[in-house]
Amino acid sequence: MGLRFALVAALEEELRTLLAALQSPVTEHHAGRAFHRGRLDGHEVVLVRSGIGKVAAATTALLLADRYGVDALVFTGVAGALQPAASIGDVVVARELLQHDMDASPLFPRHEVPLTGRSHFPTDADLSDALARAARDALEAERIGLDSSFAALGIDRPRVHEGLVVSGDRFVATSLERTALRTELPDALAVEMEGAAVAQVCLDCDLPFAVLRTLSDCADDSAHVDFGRFVAEVAGPLGAAIVRTWLRRVEPA
Ligand code: SAH
Secondary structure, three states: OOOEEEEEEOOHHHHHHHHHHOEEEEEEEEOOEEEEEEEEOOEEEEEEEOOOOHHHHHHHHHHHHHOOOOOEEEEEEEEEEOOOOOOOOOEEEEEEEEEOOOOOOOOOOOOOEOOOOEOOEEOOHHHHHHHHHHHHHHHHHHHHHHHHHHHHOOOOOOOEEEEEEEEOOOOOOOHHHHHHHHHHOOOOOEEEOOHHHHHHHHHHHOOOEEEEEEEEEOOOOOOOOOHHHHHHHHHHHHHHHHHHHHHHHOOOO
8 A cells, every 4th residue: 555645734725726636535524624535646645624723733633643544744835934035925845843832931941842842843854855846846837827826916936945934823914023033033934823733743643744835925014915815826726736746756655
């Protein structure tokens, strides 16, 4: 039997393109979520929308590890950019994740997940390498298809970044909050609401995982692109193209 991959996103629009391509789909419901099993690009996959936030993401990741026995998990979606060099439309592949709202100080150091001894949770190196390669190649290839959407949103030439992604149960949308995050965590590339929770569960379950995010906003109060439109027209199709570029290259086990 080949490997089984879990493909997870927080929002419906983020998963839509992958779901449309799923072959022989079978849908099962657990814990209020729809798990779509099927085949994609020659592999057995499970597609699921986790919902937004750390608890929703953790619940979903545990079900995928425990009930579905997946061999690897890839989380895709959108995130807010935290570095001046990272622009809307760029892609971020997480190398490590941290919960920016974790604070059990003074009992434990700021950001440390109590009793784990860590604040930074690494992603799987090989999986992240492969996804970053797929992202670079897909951005070249897919630009043709997404050019008009990119242009309409004022996106020039998307790039791929790799590094720290931070998560918390808060949509970061003020300059004040963005500055506070940047001061506390100067290395953070992007902020979202699920990745670090998935990381903690996957570490507990010894499940290789990766997190891939398209930057949808600058996590500040600047007038940004229409979020819903961006996710549906750019981030969803782009994330799906990257994941499928990666899947096609994975040797059937
Ligand atoms: N307006 C959306 C809500 C999206 S919540 C709706 O009505 O559906 C934000 C989602 O996008 C989360 O899943 C989170 O992971 C990601 N995200 C994008 N930009 C973010 C930001 N600036 N801060 C936190 N999460 C962000």
